[in-house]
Amino acid sequence: MSTISTRRPAGRTGPGRPTVGRGPGRGGSARTRNSLTHPPRTGAVLVAPAILFVAVFVLVPLVFALYISFTNWPLIGPYRFIGLQNYLTLFQDPTFVHAIGYTLLYTAIVTLPILALGYFLAVLVRARRRGSTILRTVFFLPYVVGLTTLSFMLVLEAQPNSGAVNMVLRWLGITDGSTAWLVNGPLATVLICVLVVWAVSGLTMVLLMSAMQGVPDEVYESAQLEGASWWQTERLITFPMIRSTVALSVIISVIGSLLAFNQFYILTQGGPGTETTTIVNAIYNRGFVNLQLGAATAQSIALVVVIAAVTVFQFWALREKD
Known part of the structure; x- marks a missing residue:
């Protein structure tokens, strides 16, 4: 759009001669034209620190780990390239093979109880009634405290005669109170599984409760008008509508179980013998106890590949069902 301006010639006091010129919106300054043709790279500047962080702390260690997995690096001393050896x-190490079987057994034991208990707690606290907020906090608190802290506490509570576990069992008349839980493989496994189910089900509760609250109330009201029971409502309405969140909870539980380390290291150190040795325990012992870091790194990479494959398969199966 053109604008009309009035210029007053120098030395004259009369009205100036109208002139036609370009408005401020056309042409513009060089800075404006440059900003239009070359938009600010603000996004790149903001993303650059994250990319640098990932490159330095993720990609570089990953490439280095991949490299040393092809060597016989003893952590201290010279090493050489040995290819795919x-x-x-991998499966010629009997401790590692036993650890794979034990970890799969442990995963199978805890996954379903974590989901079942988390689902039950989510149903219990999803209603907005008095006390539900307190119950959510109480049920979620063990997960916030963490398995590491709870494992250190359980070391004291599982002591023969003086521990709270044995005192309660003796009061109930189940045992005489002298059971040595942590030096017996099956008993230690039971104790650790109970601890993990109790601690991790709080996270499952939060995930499922959030999904349940997204189900429209009208659906439940229609089910009540049709005379559906509580079990029918949960089985035919709630569970199908939160199936993706259930799958996510299962994936989190499976991955956490396959990577289990802290609770076993603190409570049993993988013993007695190698009876409660998990995959990560076996990798740790081979790398930092036996100083065979090249072999331990190869085992770690194999574990990561397996976990990635399991995760991709579970998401693919969920998508196929949807």
């Missing part, structure tokens, strides 16, 4: 001999 560490990968070809």
Whole structure:
């Protein structure tokens, strides 16, 4: 749009001659034209620190780990490139093979109870009634405290004669109170599984409760008008509508179980013998106790690949069902 301006010639006091010129919106300054043709790279500047962080603390260690998995690096001293030998001999380590079986057993034991207890707690606290907020906090608190802290506490509570676990069992008349839980493989496994189910089900509760609150109330009202029971409502309405969140909870539980380390290291150190040794325990012992870091790194990479494959398969199966 053109604008009309009035210029007053120098030395004259009369009205100036109208002139036609370009408005401020056309042409503009060089800075404006440059900003239009070359938009600010604000996004790149903001993303750059995150990319640098990932490159330095994720990609570089990953590439280095991949490299040393092809060597016989003893952590201290010279090493040499040995190709695929560490990968070809993965299952020749009896401790690692036993750890795989034990970890799969442990995963199978805890996954379903974590989901079932978390689902029950979510149903219990999803209603907005008095006391529900307190119950949510109480049920979620063990997960906030963490398995590491709870494991240190359980070391004291599982002591023969003086521990709270044995005192309660003796009061109930189940045992004489002298059971040595942590030096017996099956008993230690039971104790650790109970601890993990109790601690992790709080996270499952929060995930499922959030999904349940997204189900429209009208759906439940229609089910009540049709005379549906509580079990029918949960089985035919709630569970199908939160199936993706249930799958996510299962994936989190499975991955956490496959990577279990802290609770076993603190409570049993993988013993007695190697009876309660998990995959990560076996990798740790081979790398930092036996100083065979190349072989331990190869085992770690194999574990990461398996976990990634399991995760991709579970998401694919969920998508196919949807």
